[in-house]
Amino acid sequence: KAGVTQTPRYLIKTRGQQVTLSCSPISGHRSVSWYQQTPGQGLQFLFEYFSETQRNKGNFPGRFSGRQFSNSRSEMNVSTLELGDSALYLCASSSGVDRRQETQYFGPGTRLLVL
Amino acid sequence: AQTVTQSQPEMSVQEAETVTLSCTYDTSESNYYLFWYKQPPSRQMILVIRQEAYKQQNATENRFSVNFQKAAKSFSLKISDSQLGDTAMYFCAVPNTDKLIFGTGTRLQVFP
Numbered sequence: 001k002a003g004v005t006q007t008p009r010y011l012i013k014t015r016g017q018q019v020t021l022s023c024s025p026i027s028g029h030r031s032v033s034w035y036q037q038t039p040g041q042g043l044q045f046l047f048e049y050f051s052e053t054q055r056n057k058g059n060f061p062g063r064f065s066g067r068q069f070s071n072s073r074s075e076m077n078v079s080t081l082e083l084g085d086s087a088l089y090l091c092a093s094s095s096g097v098d099r100r101q102e103t104q105y106f107g108p109g110t111r112l113l114v115l
Numbered sequence: 116a117q118t119v120t121q122s123q124p125e126m127s128v129q130e131a132e133t134v135t136l137s138c139t140y141d142t143s144e145s146n147y148y149l150f151w152y153k154q155p156p157s158r159q160m161i162l163v164i165r166q167e168a169y170k171q172q173n174a175t176e177n178r179f180s181v182n183f184q185k186a187a188k189s190f191s192l193k194i195s196d197s198q199l200g201d202t203a204m205y206f207c208a209v210p211n212t213d214k215l216i217f218g219t220g221t222r223l224q225v226f227p
Contacts, residue, residue, distance in 0.1 A: 033214060043206065045214040056213035088158055092215075100147040100210045101167075106160035 002027065004093050004107035012113045018079040021110045023091035025072050031055075031096025032074035033104060034066060037088040046089075049074050050096040078112075086114045117142050117211045121218035128197045128225055135182070136192045136221045138207035145169075147210050149183070151192045154220075155203040163205070166190060197225045 005024045013019050025032050034046040045058040049068035066076045072093075078085055088111050092104035119140045128134035140149070151163040166174045166181045174181045178198075182191045190209075194201055202225045208215040 035215075042219050043217040045216075048213045058214070090160060092160075099213045100144055103148070103150065103162055103165055104215060105162065106152075108157070108159045111158075 004091060004105055006089075006091055006107035006110050008110060009108065010111050010113075012115065013081050014115050015081055015083060017081050018077065019081060019112060021076045021078075021089055021091075021112075023074045023076070023093075023107055025074070025091075025093030026105055029093040029095055029105075030072050031094045031099070032068060032072065033092045033094075034074070034076050035090045035092065036060075037090060037109075038086075043090075046076065048099075081114045083114050086112060088112075117209065117216050119207060119209050119216050119218040121205075121207060121221050123221045124219070125222045125224070128194075128223070130197055130199060130225055130227050132197055133193060133195045134197055134223065136194075136205050136207075136223065138190045138192070138218055140188050140190065140207070140209045140216075140218075142188070142209050142211065144210060144212075149181075149190045150208040150215070151179070151181070151190075152206045152208060152217075153201075153203045154206065155200075160206075164192065194223075199225050199227065201225050 031050045033048040048056045052068045063079045068074045088109045090109045092106045094102045094104045149166045153161045164176045178195045204220045207218045
């Protein structure tokens with residue numbers, strides 16, 4: 001099976017712009033989670049989608065949003081970019097049946113730099 | 116609040132030696148899995164090993180093994196016969212409902 005893919009891999013934006021990141025999960029997986037990784041805050045959970053519905057959301061401002069399509073692919077959008085949004089954005093996929101007992105498989109990440 | 120603590124920010128080990136990375140956690144979950152992930156310089160997060168919390172037997176995956184102490188909420192990773200390719204950040208992770216809570220990571224350097 002193909003692994004989790006994320007596009008683009010690298011992105012440079014300026015403050016105030018918006019950005020959309022894409023994640024395609026492993027075939028058959030219905031859950032996609034997004035994480036932000038920064039040197040200062042470590043890995044932080046953004047949100048999780050399952051069957052096109054947001055099931056859980058982390059503590060991030062409303063500028064961060066996402067959606068999931070019927071084929072389980074997910075997009076994450078950040079509007080009005082700030083310098084502090086520079087980070088590695090990781091998505092992870094899993095079956096979504098029981099999040100306590102299943103493995104999340106990660107994509108290679110998208111590195112976002114905000115200037 | 117659920118916490119995951121990795122008390123060793125950095126460790127180093129000589130090739131072929133054994134090293135143990137520690138992790139303690141606090142959770143109110145039952146019947147959960149615990150995970151160790153590796154993040155090499157490529158930044159790809161790779162699953163190293165997982166432990167079922169309701170099993171007494173410690174998980175083993177080739178050179179990687181876990182020492183799981185449920186009562187103490189401790190979940191350490193032992194790497195035997197360390198290889199240069201093991202150089203990476205290592206994160207332990209514990210589920211909390213729909214998300215994983217990660218520790219702050221241990222940077223492991225394997226030197227020749």
